[in-house]
Amino acid sequence: MASYIIPVFILILCVFCLIKNINAYSCFANGASEAVNLAIKTFPLLVAIFCAIELFKISGLSSTISSVLAPVFSFLGIPRELTDFLVLRPFSGTGSLAMISEIYQTYGPDSYIARSASVIMSCTETVFYIVAIYFTGTKVKKLGYTIPVALLSCFIGSIIACLLCRVI
């Protein structure tokens, strides 16, 4: 079902342009030309974040932090097994996807832990990546309360996700 959304949407758009006689071809090309600049601007930011996150992972700091946080999380209703996953989630999208596959294999994809992990994955985002990338076009240096609020709302979302998986 969901795999139809985008193709059908583009199809309708094209038909609409044909009827209305809109020069879609040059519009598309004009828009696409912006992409290169955008990508060039994001590259240095990506390098900076990826370096920090890679070192954070290989230094073993992420696992140290999660072992400290595990009792706190389990008190709040998040299973201990998901602590590693939750710590990595705001830093790395591909990392948490890899971790979720591991969780499926270890606990079975229909277990409570796997389902909670899946729901957490769809309720949250890679916060640090989004924060860095979204400001690409501006000169913003001071972020104010952005990161704490983003992390906190994702965290509360994760607690709710675990609760919901227990009930539904």
Added chain:
Amino acid sequence: MNKIWLILLISSIFALLFVSPEAVMTGMLGASNKALSLTFELCVIYAVWIGIFSILEQTGITKLLAKLLSPLVNWIFGKNNLSPESKKLVSMNISANLLGMNGAATPLGIKAIESMGKENTSATYPMIMLIIISCTSIQLLPTSIMGLMTNAGSTNASSIILPSIIGSICSTLIGILLVKLCNRIKTKIEARRNQTRQK
């Protein structure tokens, strides 16, 4: 971001000094390599999506969408905080997020924030709000994760749809309210500071 980045680097490198100091440089270069390939990937995704958006813009559909979503956008962002241009981009970013088109949401988000103030050096209230909404993305259909579950042999992957929807609505709502709260506290503090200055 600067502080977080430095703290992450300092603590990680310090920890690695005791374990394997040679891993620092290889790790950083490996990560940059990943960043480069991601940049290429993003460039392609941006090109296709921004292309499609320019067509949408030309057809006037974006204006219609902005009008449809304007009560919601007005409630979230405040009535007079956004220019019409930002409103359009924000509405499209939210709809892309809703439909789970993550590739489309990112370039729109970047452009929306750019339209809110290119020369600003500190994040404004609408900027923060947009970021929080994107970070807690409401998703109607968590397709990619359901695909992963099915691949892993799940027999009941659709059982996560309902909790995902409710959970993401909750986290987005909490995020919006938290930003509103923080903004109110911030304006109060600033007002008090101004008062004392005037005295």
